[in-house]
Amino acid sequence: MMSVAKIAAIGAAAVFAALFVGWWQVDGPGADPAPGKRPMPLTSMDFSLTDQDGQEVGPETLIGHPSLVFFGFTYCPDVCPTTLSDISGWLDELGPEAEDLRTVLITVDPDRDTVETMAEYVSYFHPQIQGWTGLPDQIAAVAEDFRATYEKVEGEDGSYTMNHTAGVFLFDATGRFVSIIDYHEPREFAVPKIRRAMQDRAEGAKS
Amino acid sequence: MFKTFAKAFQSLSVALLMGLPLAASAQQMSEDASIVVEKPWARASLGTSRPGGAYLTVRNEGSESISLIGLRAEISGMASIHETRTNSDGVSSMAPADDIVIPPGGMIALEPGGYHAMLMQLQSPLVEGETFPLTLLFSDGTELEITVPVLGIGARGPEG
Numbered sequence: 001m002m003s004v005a006k007i008a009a010i011g012a013a014a015v016f017a018a019l020f021v022g023w024w025q026v027d028g029p030g031a032d033p034a035p036g037k038r039p040m041p042l043t044s045m046d047f048s049l050t051d052q053d054g055q056e057v058g059p060e061t062l063i064g065h066p067s068l069v070f071f072g073f074t075y076c077p078d079v080c081p082t083t084l085s086d087i088s089g090w091l092d093e094l095g096p097e098a099e100d101l102r103t104v105l106i107t108v109d110p111d112r113d114t115v116e117t118m119a120e121y122v123s124y125f126h127p128q129i130q131g132w133t134g135l136p137d138q139i140a141a142v143a144e145d146f147r148a149t150y151e152k153v154e155g156e157d158g159s160y161t162m163n164h165t166a167g168v169f170l171f172d173a174t175g176r177f178v179s180i181i182d183y184h185e186p187r188e189f190a191v192p193k194i195r196r197a198m199q200d201r202a203e204g205a206k207s
Numbered sequence: 208m209f210k211t212f213a214k215a216f217q218s219l220s221v222a223l224l225m226g227l228p229l230a231a232s233a234q235q236m237s238e239d240a241s242i243v244v245e246k247p248w249a250r251a252s253l254g255t256s257r258p259g260g261a262y263l264t265v266r267n268e269g270s271e272s273i274s275l276i277g278l279r280a281e282i283s284g285m286a287s288i289h290e291t292r293t294n295s296d297g298v299s300s301m302a303p304a305d306d307i308v309i310p311p312g313g314m315i316a317l318e319p320g321g322y323h324a325m326l327m328q329l330q331s332p333l334v335e336g337e338t339f340p341l342t343l344l345f346s347d348g349t350e351l352e353i354t355v356p357v358l359g360i361g362a363r364g365p366e367g
Contacts, residue, residue: 074253074257075256075257075258076301077250077257077258077259077260077289077323077325077326078260078289078291078301078319078320078323078325079291079293079299079301079319079320081250081260081360081361082319082320082363084361085361085362085363086363088361089363120253121253124253124359124360124361125360125361149296149298153300157285157327157328159258159327161301163298163299163300163301164298164299165296165297165298165299166293166297166298166299167297180297182293182297183293183297183299183320184319184320
């Protein structure tokens with residue numbers, strides 16, 4: 001026959017265990033990273049894409065350099081050219097300081113954005129900006145690595161547009177995620193963020 | 208005599224030429240001057256397969272509220288006002304905008320990241336340095352045709 005105290009202790013332990021399991025799954029390390037959350041470190045990513053020159057690229061193309069990565073598509077009339085123009089402006093301002101920075105647009109519209117399309121599109125912006133595309137499942141995989149989301153939205157006349165994560169992801173040279181530059185963030189905030197990511201590299205190199 | 212005339216004509220042409228880009232970017236208004244459109248610009252397009260985007264500001268100098276209800280452009284098979292929204296997760300989406308009310312004395316801006324003139328089914332490419340006519344449709348029946356200069360694809364605002 002169990003004592004009342006023993007039953008109470010077991011009950012309490014069960015409640016704590018349930019709470020712990022709940023926390024682990026919802027907020028703790030076992031939680032599924034929700035879309036919009038921070039991307040993985042580049043060193044944990046495992047994607048493979050094709051750049052504007054037809055070369056195979058992946059996280060290893062970025063690791064070793066500070067990098068800016070963002071998602072978009074070339075049929076986008078507003079957000080994407082604005083982001084590309086903003087980034088071109090930041091790169092102009094940073095000048096030779098940003099020579100080592102890898103800057104990449106990854107398309108979320110692989111059906112229309114072929115290698116040739118990406119090559120033409122990025123050629124209109126700062127020469128440091130690259131354009132990467134891939135097969136639909138490769139794009140799905142890279143978006144998941146970055147915790148970016150995208151969705152096809154059908155228009156009235158058979159056309160379609162893409163909703164997508166619009167921020168610019170900033171990584172230091174070790175591949176660590178540093179911060180996001182929000183869509184249309186003013187230059188006076190964006191440029192210091194990039195400088196910080198580049199400094200992380202300098203410090204990383206020293207240690 | 209002829210020389211003087213030629214010279215005068217020459218300077219007049221120069222003045223006209225210099226004035227042209229100004230004319231395109233200066234304000235354009237409705238007949239009764241109650242609706243004033245400023246800073247129109249569009250980005251050059253890549254061919255005609257992709258939609259083009261144009262921007263401008265509209266001021267209501269009248270005494271009544273008016274709404275911008277639509278667009279028409281010969282260069283586009285389907286011109287409409289779209290709105291870009293970015294949610295708290297940083298996801299941007301774009302959808303046709305509702306009528307945009309401009310109170311008396313008020314101003315609305317079509318600018319990157321907000322409202323924009325979405326020019327679908329381009330009939331010819333938007334070429335940097337050229338202009339095209341765009342008609343704004345208002346709730347009071349006003350149809351205001353303006354001239355939109357086309358800037359580079361990397362332009363960030365009406366100044367390029």
